[in-house]
Amino acid sequence: MSTIPGEIRVLHVDDDDAFAELVATYLEREDDRIDVVTTTAVADAVAALDDDVDCVLADYDMPDRTGIEFLEVVQERYPDLPFVLFTGKGSEEIASEAISAGVTDYLQKGTGTEQYTLLANRIVNAVESYRSRRVLEERKRRLETLIDNLPGFVYRCENDPGWPMEYVEGDCEQLTGYTAAELESDDSLWGEEVLHPDDRDRAWDVVQSALADDGQFELTYRIVTRAGNIEWMWERGQAIYEGDELVALEGFVTSITDQKEHQRELERKNRRLDEFATIVSHDLRNPLAVASGHTEIAREECDSDHLDPVADAHDRMRRLIEGLLDLARDGETTVEPVTLASAAEYCRQNVGGVGELVVETDRVVRADRSRLRQLFENLFRNSVEHGARRTSGRSAPGDSVEHGSTGNRTSSGDSVEHGSTSSRPEADDTAGDFDPPTITVGDVDGGFFVADDGRGIDADAGDVFTPGYSTNRGGTGLGLAIVRRVAEDHGWEVTLTDGADGGARFEFTGVEFADGDGDGD
Known part of the structure; x- marks a missing residue:
């Protein structure tokens, strides 16, 4: 096609050089958009095809080959290029051969100049039709490319509760399990099989309400895929009218299942925050306020050096409470390669009362380093407090260590910092x-597991991961709740089973492992 807007470049092939020049003169006079290039040999014409030709005009009877044979060459290289056969050897046989071969038009040479007016009109019409097809094909190609890259599909359907599909294009099979042909061939498949039964009436009402307004609609609903899975969809569409008659609905559908899952995750985190906030603000702050009040009264009634450490402990507990609240609000993780062995050893050194640490893994996980340490630390403290086996009737030092830490401690015997409300051990525990x-x-x-050889956890204990759950009257019940939350924030699942040696075993799955070595622990 010519690169100059409006210009029509014609390649004229005729073995009569004088006649070819005459045709060129008349055609250019008839329409100033026409620019004719003439040649007397088919071989030269073949070479000229690449020079932005809009139309080929050829004689039938030429020395080196016929016009039909030349047409075959043109069609091999440019199958849609207009080709007009302009010949003095006219007959029904030649006309039939030309039409069968696929010429754009056929015109017999005459003797008057009016033939050039007719010829010019035929050429202009052929080129304009050719250019229009090119534009439409390019638009169609771009549209198909766009649809192929959209995360969903486009449709045209009737406004009927069954939503009969007239046209479906795009990624419908991946989203629904049904092919476009299946959706188009069954008048009720979308409305009665794919659309979730609990959402059908609502979807109909939303669309009909939009049609009564401006004709544009947007809605979310569930579908049931061919495999029986429930997926969330988002749809935007509009009414198509011919005059005042509604003839169809056209729109776009895409999956929002991942967004819905993310929304549910945010809601779950908010509920979790509320749970922690309730425990911290009531179950911890109230006893702390009572203790602090009595400490101040004791200061007024007597002068004792023992009251300063008590007041300091209360201050540390207040900081612990604030830390818990901060932790409840922080569900984000910054992952990096972390070696399980080094993280476990780091925490063993910070938790008093652990006998032996046996590491049977050299795996490197992608995790938030401080959160992974927090997970190990709370599990280790849980083992020390609730898992150790009693050997005599005498109290053991350090038995009141309470799990529920929000950070990494360097002191193994600070029971107040680990969540205990008293430095005195509970007799029962x-x-x-x-x-x-x-x-x-x-x-x-x-994934990985953490197990101990202690007393284990009673099978009837209930959900030990629930915030506030504790078998220790002085405990906060936050330790295992924090463990589960750290796991969930990483996308892991945690389950509690019996250990091989009779103790408790916590298994973490869905863990992403890293290549190479973790460092920094």
């Missing part, structure tokens, strides 16, 4: 000496 537990960290399919 700590009476007697305890063998320090052996804690094992190892591999499971898709």
Whole structure:
């Protein structure tokens, strides 16, 4: 096609050079958009085809080959290029051959100049039709490319509760399990099989309300895929009218299942924050306020050096409470490669009462380093407090260590910092000496486990991960709740089972592993 807007470049092939020049003169006079290039040999014409030709005009009877044979050459290279056969050898046989071969037009040479007016009109019409097809084909190609890259599909359907599909194009099979042909061939498939039964009436009402307004609609609903899965869809469409008659609905549908899952995750985190806020603001702050009040009264009644450490402990507990609130609000993780062995060893050094740490893994996980340490630390403290086996009837030092830490401690005996409301051990929990537990960290399919050889957890204990759950009257019940939250914030699942040695075993799955070595622990 010519690169100059409006210009029509014609390649004229005729073995009569004088006649070819005459045709060129008349055509250019008839329409100033026409520019004719003439040649007397088919070989030269073939070479000229690449010079932005809009139309080929050729004689039938030429020395080196016929016009039909030349047409075949043109069609091989430019199958849609207009080709007009202009010949003095006219007959029904030639006309039939030309039409069968696929010429754009056929015109027999005459003797008067009016033939050039007719010829010019035929050429202009052929080129304009050719250019229009090119434009439409390019638009169609761009539209198909756009649809192919959209995360969904476009449709045209009737305004009927069954939503009969007239046209479907795009990624419908991946989203629904049904092909476009299946949706187009069944008048009720979308409305009665794909659209979720609980959302059908609402979807109909939303669209009809929009049609009564401006004809544009937007809605979300669920579908049931061919495989039986429930997926969330978002749709935007509009009414198509011919005059005043509604003839169809056209629109776009895409999946928003991931967004819905994200929304539910945010709602879950908000509920979790509320749970922690309730525990911190009531179950912890109230006893702390009572203790602090009595400490101040004691200061007024007596002068004792023991009251300063008590007041300091209360201050540390207040900081612990604020830390818990901050932790409840922080669900974000910054992941990096972390070696399980080094993280576990780091926490063993910060938790008093652990007997032996056995690490049976060299895996490197992608995790938030401080949150992973927090997870290990709370599990280790849980093992020390609730997992150690009693060996005598005498109280053991350090038995009141309470799990529920929000940070990494360097002191193993600070029971106040770990969430305990009293530095005095509870008789029911700590009476007697305890063998320090052996804690094992190892591999499971898709993750890792932390197990101890202690007393284990009663099968009837309920959901031990619930915030506030504790078998220790002085405990906060936050330790295992924090463990579960750290796991969930990483996208892991945590389950509690019996350990091989009779203790508790916590398994974490859905873990992303990293290549190479983790560092920094």
